[in-house]
Amino acid sequence: MQVSEIISWLINLLFYKPEVFCPIFYPGLVTILALLIFIIWLERKIAAKVQLRYGPLYVTRKAGGILQLLADLLRYMFQEPIIPKTVDKIAFIAGPVLLFATAYVPAALLPATAEFTGLRSELSLLAVLALLTLAPIFDIIIGWGSNNKFSLIGSMREGYIVMSYEIPMFLSTLAIAMVYGSLNIVEIVEMQSRCWGILLNPIAAATFLLVALISTARFPFEIAEAETEIVMGPYTEYSGILYGLLMGASYVKFYVLSMLFALLFLGGWHPSITWLEKIHPAAPGLVVFIKALIIMVFGIFLRAVYPRFRVDQAIRVGWHLLFMLSMLSIAYSLAVIWLVG
Amino acid sequence: MFQANIVEGLIFTLAAALTIASAALVVSAKSLVYSAFFLALVGAGNAVFMAMLGFPVISLFQLSVYVGAAVTFILFSITMFRKPVRIEPTAGILALDAAVLATAGLLYAFQSVTGTPVSVGFKEISSLLIGKYRFALIIASLALVTTLIEAITLAMRGEMK
Amino acid sequence: MSERTIELYIGPQHPGSGHMRFDITLDGDIIVKAEPSIGYVHRSVEKIAETKTYIQIAPLVERPSLADTVNPNLGYILALEKLLGIEAPPRAQYLRTLAAEANRIHSHFYGIGILGIMLGSSTAFMWAFADREIMIELLQMLTGARITYSYVIPGGVRRDLPVGFKEAAEKALRYLERRLKDYEKLFFENPVTVARLKGVGVLKKEDAIALGIVGPNLRASGVHYDVRRIEPYAAYDDLDFEVVVKKEGDSYARLMARVEEIKQSMRIIRQVLEKIPDGPILHEKYYKMIPPKTRKQIEETGRLKFPAAFATLKPPKGEALSRVEGARGEFLYYVVSDGSPRPYRFRMVSPSFRNVWLFAHLLPGHRLADIPAIYGSIDYFPPCADR
Amino acid sequence: MTVLPYLAVSACLFGIGLYGLLSSRNFIKMLLSAEVIFNGGLLALLSLAAASGAPPTGGTIAILAIAIAAAEVGVAVSIAILMFMLKGDVDVYKLEKFKG
Structure with missing residues (x-):
């Protein structure tokens, strides 16, 4: 009797308390790990399809090698992380861990549905954005801590790119927040039940999407770790689980930005499927997840299409194109507010 | 109510320890990169205080704009990271005196302030x-x-x- | 070294360097000085050649340049034939041209693929490396080998045209023509590719001539120079093709020069298959040395059995010089014979060795990220330079 | 909980920053110490605002201060870059040679 009570209490705590469920299951850690395995597999598979080859195949051959990434993950886990003598040890070890953590934390704050959110705040959008800006610090720190010229150059590139995309990111998000007059993600989504944000302010949507691509080093902006120039950029000296964390962090950030895009511009959990709520209160949030997944698939598909830009060209895109676009999106929002009221 | 107070006190103590330790490390770290990194931590700790004082907006603004600016600092510290930082001993003692005096003076001045934070x-x-x-x-x-x-x-x- | 610059050693174990090293001096992101440091895959072809008999050298000269093997082979054999004072029969000349052009296409696809991966386009790399297979298959059908054919021998070629080759070649060429349009959409006209290559690494006409650059790199700078036209060998005199010349001299022009040359090579292959005359594939001096029984077998299968004389080929005293237009540029051979079965002196000048100076000349003033773009556009192949 | 502990922290930050500012010759290091002082000042401003009658006004001023501080970082770092480019050093004792 008592054991069953404890179990039911535990289940209640884990699965029906949003404060616990959101960070751990959806949209938090478990979803992220599953998604990491799936999306990297999909990335390789799509690239392989375009390039007329098979891609990952031999691990679980019947399922098209979908467990390949799980095998890779296990390998990273048990591989010895080599720490070179010349590195700054604290920065070298703490960097990847903190980078992954800062990439993950905003995901934990995203709402699953209107009633089921980890963070209830008037300012949840601002909070997610503020946390997103922290990650580049560690990217630069690890490049410096690696004490390798290639790492250092990669970090410098990362720093310059960060400076060029951060302001457009804020401005485009604030533009859509202005239209809805709210900084609360849940409220913004609720107001999109009739008209999606992408229709209200397409400029902001385009800017945000481009920023998402640049900030997570998707092609054609995979510049900080350009392989043929600077080996692996900031990650050159890394191996084992530390490298796994670094690789994962960029995908996690991409996931957060895609979720944010789905929530802000694609109507979030609308059209809501109410019968899903009978399964679990967070289940209607799957709609958001599917929308975010579509964005991510688009992002990873670009790898098969584009070469990479040079760093100065990317910065020019950031300042000339994105900055102007984000200013335009603010003006557009003001016009929409003035017209619609 | 009592419990909430304890939690608040705990958070405050942690944040205060973090902020002051980071501030000390900003001025004492050998490498500029670490200095800049700890400045980011000072900013983050300060953001916690702001949130506790009832200014969540400013806290998040501080986190995104100010801590974001720390990136710039780190970046440019890296470019100029060739020579070790020298501290002149005499100036150091003088500086210490001045700093202690200033702190004491400020603490004395602040003593008379009373009031409790409200949310904004x-x-x-x-x-x-x-x-x-x-x-x-x-x-x-x-x-x-x-x-x-x-x-x-x-x-x-x-x-x- | 001043405070502002950093020295960067790229290679020889670097994903973008190939088997060589660049000593780069950087100021910020700008390259101040670049020195290619070659020799990491040196295999001393010239010295080894002095210890080998003449027929053994034929496979040896192919080894340095694996993407482009018919042309070095052909160049050496031409020099040897000059020493021996013979010339291959017309059918063999046409077959040599056919193999050389198929090989040129293969090599250009290889170069385009390398440029693709250097710019980060893995698709261009995979496609080009897969489509180079088409030409490898075709040459396999002709010669029986995949990469190192040793197809050209003194006085002729090793094998006659197999049955059904013409149809297979036509099919392959049509496929490649179709594919080139896909490349155009995905890679050649991709805005990112254009942004990375246009105006980058401009080689002026005068500089190209002064530096002694050869091959498509020279022609992309506006110099009308092609050994196939200037000193025709094999069957090039009878064939109609254009020498691709571009004015711009930048990396994009070098890429597009290669693409145009692929098209010209296709044209040549079609003409060869149409015009190829009947006749023997080996000079009659050597053909007569083959026993009649074997000769009959050769006529049935189209596959040559070497006459015993090849084993102890002794050219008369003298020296010979030959040049051919390889895929990457001009190969030059200089062979000195002292009447013994081994050459007294053997000299091989490969196109990559002449193009390697481009790095020191083109890189300064560009950004670090331009190294792969320029490297890929030059189509430099370290073993070819090191020999 | 009153605002007094916050003020104490801000005073500590001020003192630490002052020490760093006075004891360093490296331009960037001085700038970083000044930023610590700025953080102390900001905290004091907000604490006092929270305790005063009109917190929103204090908050508004704080927002403006943060924005200006970020801008100031840009300017100061630009000066540092110029200094580094011209002299290859960021020692402030050599800064006087910029005069005129």
Whole structure:
């Protein structure tokens, strides 16, 4: 009797308390790990399809090698992380861990549905954005801590790119927040039940999407770790689980930005499927997840299409194109507010 | 109520320890990169205080703008990271004296302050910003944008040389 | 070294360097000085050649340049034939041209693929490396080998045209023509590719001539120079093709020069298959040395059995010089014979060795990220330079 | 909980920053110390605002201060870059040679 009570209490705590469920299951850690395995597999598979080859195949051959990434993950886990003598040890070890953590934390704050959110705040959008800006610090720190010229150059590139995309990111998000007059993600989504944000302010949507691509080093902006120039950029000296964390962090950030895009511009959990709520209160949030997944698939598909830009060209895109676009999106929002009221 | 107080006290103590330790490390760290990194931590700790004081908007603003600016610091510390930082001993002792005196003086001055924080929403602040402080807002945002652009162009020009 | 610059050693174990090293001096992101440091895959072909008999050298000269093997082979054999004072029969000349052009296409696809991966386009790399297979298959059908054919021998070629080759070649060429349009959409006209290559690494006409650059790199700078036209060998005199010349001299022009040359090579292959005359594939001097029984077998299968004389080929005293237009540029051979079965002196000048100076000349003033773009556009192949 | 502990922290930050500012010759290091002082000042401003009658006004001023501080970082770093480019050093004792 008592054991069953404890179990039911535990289940209640884990699965029906949003404060616990959101960070751990959806949209938090478990979803992220599953998604990491799936999306990297999909990335390789799509690239392989375009390039007329098979891609990952031999691990679980019947399922098209979908467990390949799980095998890779296990390998990273048990591989010895080599720490070179010349590195700054604290920065070298703490960097990847903190980078992954800062990439993950905003995901934990995203709402699953209107009633089921980890963070209830008037300012949840601002909070997610503020946390997103922290990650580049560690990217630069690890490049410096690696004490390798290639790492250092990669970090410098990362720093310059960060400076060029951060302001457009804020401005485009604030533009859509202005239209809805709210900084609360849940409220913004609720107001999109009739008209999606992408229709209200397409400029902001385009800017945000481009920023998402640049900030997570998707092609054609995979510049900080350009392989043929600077080996692996900031990650050159890394191996084992530390490298796994670094690789994962960029995908996690991409996931957060895609979720944010789905929530802000694609109507979030609308059209809501109410019968899903009978399964679990967070289940209607799957709609958001599917929308975010579509964005991510688009992002990873670009790898098969584009070469990479040079760093100065990317910065020019950031300042000339994105900055102007984000200013335009603010003006557009003001016009929409003035017209619609 | 009592419990909430304890939690608040705990958070405050942790944040205070973090902030002061980071501040000490900013001035004492051998490498500029670490200094800049700890400045980011000072900013983050400060953001916690702000949230606790009832200014969540400012806290998040501080986190995104100010801690984000720390990136710039780190970046440029790296470019100039060739020579070790020298501290002159005599000046150091003088500085220590001055710092202790200043701290004591400030503490003495603050003693008389009483009052408890209240929560401030972003609507109030934004209405103030858009209303009464409109001009200051425009000036500040212009300054922010122009200096950032200027910093970038300067840096780029330096690279192109 | 001043405070502002950093020295960067790229290679020889670097994903973008190939088997060589660049000593780069950087100021910020700009390259101040670049020195290619070659020799990491040196295999001393010239010295080894002095210890081998003449027929053994034929496979040896192919080894340095694996993407382009018919042309070095052909160049050496031409020099040897000059020493021996013979010339291959017309059918053999046409077959040599056919193999050389198929090989040129293969090599250009290889170069385009390398440029693709250097710019980060893994698709261009995979496609080009897969489509180079088409030409490898075709040459396999002709010669029986995949990469190192040793197809050209003194006085002729090793094998006659197999049955059904013409149809297979036509099919392959049509496929490649179709594919080139896909490349155009995905890679050649991709805005990112254009942004990375246009105006990058401009080689002026005068500089190209002064530096002694050869091959498509020279022609992309506006110099009308092609050994196939200037000193025609094999069957090039009878064939109609254009020498691709581009004015711009930048990396994009070098890429597009290669693409145009692929098209010209296709044209040549079609003409060869149409015009190829009947006749023997080996000079009659050597053909007569083959026993009649074997001769009959050769006529049935189209596959040559070497006459015993090849084992102890002794050219008369003298020296010979030959040049051919390889895929990457001009190969030059200089062979000195002292009447013994081994050459007294053997000299091989490969196109990559002449193009390697481009790095020191083109890289300064560009950004670090331009190294792969320029490297890929030059189509430099370290073993070819090191020999 | 009153605002007094916050003020104490801000005073500590001020003291630490002052020490760093006075004891360093490296331009960037001085700037970083000044930023610590700025953080102390900001905290004091907000604490006092929270305790005063009109918190939103204090908050507004704080927002403007943060924005200006970020801008100031840009300017100061630009100066540092110029200094580094011209002299290859960031020692402030050599800064006087910029005069005129």
